[in-house]
Amino acid sequence: MSTFIVEGGHKLHGTIKPQGAKNEALEVICATLLTPESVTISNIPDILDIRNLISLLNDMGVKTVYSDRHTCTFTADNIDLSYLDTEDFRKKASSLRGSVMIIGPLLARFGKAILPKPGGDKIGRRRLDTHFMGMIQLGASFEYDSELRLYKISAPRGLKGKYLLLDEASVTGTANLIMCAALTPGITTIYNAACEPYIQQLCRMLVKMGADIQGIGSNLLTIKGVDSLKGASHRCLPDMIEIGSFIGMAAMTGSDILLENVGLQDLGIMPEMFRRLGVSIEEDGDNIRVNQSEIYEVETFIDGSIMTFSDATWPGLSPDLLSIFLVVATQARGSVLIHQKMFESRLFFVDKLIDMGARIILCDPHRAAVIGSGRFQSMHGTTMVSPDIRAGIALLIAALGSKGVSRIQNINQIDRGYEDIEQRLLKLGARIMRVED
Numbered sequence: 133m134s135t136f137i138v139e140g141g142h143k144l145h146g147t148i149k150p151q152g153a154k155n156e157a158l159e160v161i162c163a164t165l166l167t168p169e170s171v172t173i174s175n176i177p178d179i180l181d182i183r184n185l186i187s188l189l190n191d192m193g194v195k196t197v198y199s200d201r202h203t204c205t206f207t208a209d210n211i212d213l214s215y216l217d218t219e220d221f222r223k224k225a226s227s228l229r230g231s232v233m234i235i236g237p238l239l240a241r242f243g244k245a246i247l248p249k250p251g252g253d254k255i256g257r258r259r260l261d262t263h264f265m266g267m268i269q270l271g272a273s274f275e276y277d278s279e280l281r282l283y284k285i286s287a288p289r290g291l292k293g294k295y296l297l298l299d300e301a302s303v304t305g306t307a308n309l310i311m312c313a314a315l316t317p318g319i320t321t322i323y324n325a326a327c328e329p330y331i332q333q334l335c336r337m338l339v340k341m342g343a344d345i346q347g348i349g350s351n352l353l354t355i356k357g358v359d360s361l362k363g364a365s366h367r368c369l370p371d372m373i374e375i376g377s378f379i380g381m382a383a384m385t386g387s388d389i390l391l392e393n394v395g396l397q398d399l400g401i402m403p404e405m406f407r408r409l410g411v412s413i414e415e416d417g418d419n420i421r422v423n424q425s426e427i428y429e430v431e432t433f434i435d436g437s438i439m440t441f442s443d444a445t446w447p448g449l450s451p452d453l454l455s456i457f458l459v460v461a462t463q464a465r466g467s468v469l470i471h472q473k474m475f476e477s478r479l480f481f482v483d484k485l486i487d488m489g490a491r492i493i494l495c496d497p498h499r500a501a502v503i504g505s506g507r508f509q510s511m512h513g514t515t516m517v518s519p520d521i522r523a524g525i526a527l528l529i530a531a532l533g534s535k536g537v538s539r540i541q542n543i544n545q546i547d548r549g550y551e552d553i554e555q556r557l558l559k560l561g562a563r564i565m566r567v568e569d
Contacts, residue, residue, distance in 0.1 A: 138531035139563035144387035151177040152368035156330035158230035164206035165237035169363030174203040236308035240315035262305030293318025313355040329398040340364035382422035384533035430466030442471035455526035462490040464504035481523035484516040513538035521549040
């Protein structure tokens, strides 16, 4: 297990380019299972979750050839379905939440899929009903082996397109059903579909591969199944959550940072929500500059009531950003209510911030009231453990903006979503060191 030692209280300065989008990469890499032809994906982030997914696909028989660190060609022309019955597959797939998105492509192309109950961040219930209920409506048979904790799904009579009204706008559920429908005979309509930029990117890649998808960018998708898909090339967007992380770091440390090539048109409401928190954001072409020379002041609503930041389906604020907004609010002038609607365990890291001197009231598992200190470096360093990716980066932001030295343990959680994070921060002037425990 590795640990970050962070000396806080130092301003950052310089230019940084965000990595490729983790959540998009997980989707489009799984989509390479839909064709025996080669698919080249560029701007892939070199992070732990992506490496683990690619390793899993390699074990299934997918060939991979890297042309550089962030560009890989996938060829799924000889898939070994018997591997799905092995203990090795169950162990690897269960440790990776993104593995859930292999079942749509496998079911559509090969007529069967097996998946162990997936792991991932311990942030609350993350049910898979939307995935499986949609596939069952398309004609699949479903079985859950409670002893082995295995989901088994097959289509002995084949699949057929149908109207699907999703019970929730699940991003991974929508991705799985889009990939499944792309090779399903007939017309599949998906209503209440997630429409995040990364879902749009998945659809665009599938269209390049020969899929027939209408309504991209909306919550109503119409997919006409085709007999086969071909190879294509695709480039991942910049990672929206990493961009938000660096905006939060600049604000919390009173720094001047230029973020280059952020894909501004795909950031949605995020920049405006940071402005409501009082963060100084300037847009220049496809770049964002945060120059936080003075402490930021939170806006109130028009009627004077306390500002609330809550997660919502796209184009609302991503739940992955709320941990960052919460920690940045601890130094603001003013008060904020953070309302995490989707996951009931995601706010439990705030006890670490309270230990550092933050003024936070955890109202219940979904809501936290933050009373900002109104000054930089109002918190002090401490020792803490990263519980998941987003809480981990929030704790790192807090450490950078606090007085003294902090130790953040279990940083492999941060490595799952952030590429070379300490090396990139060192170039901006941070005092951070990785040590092996």
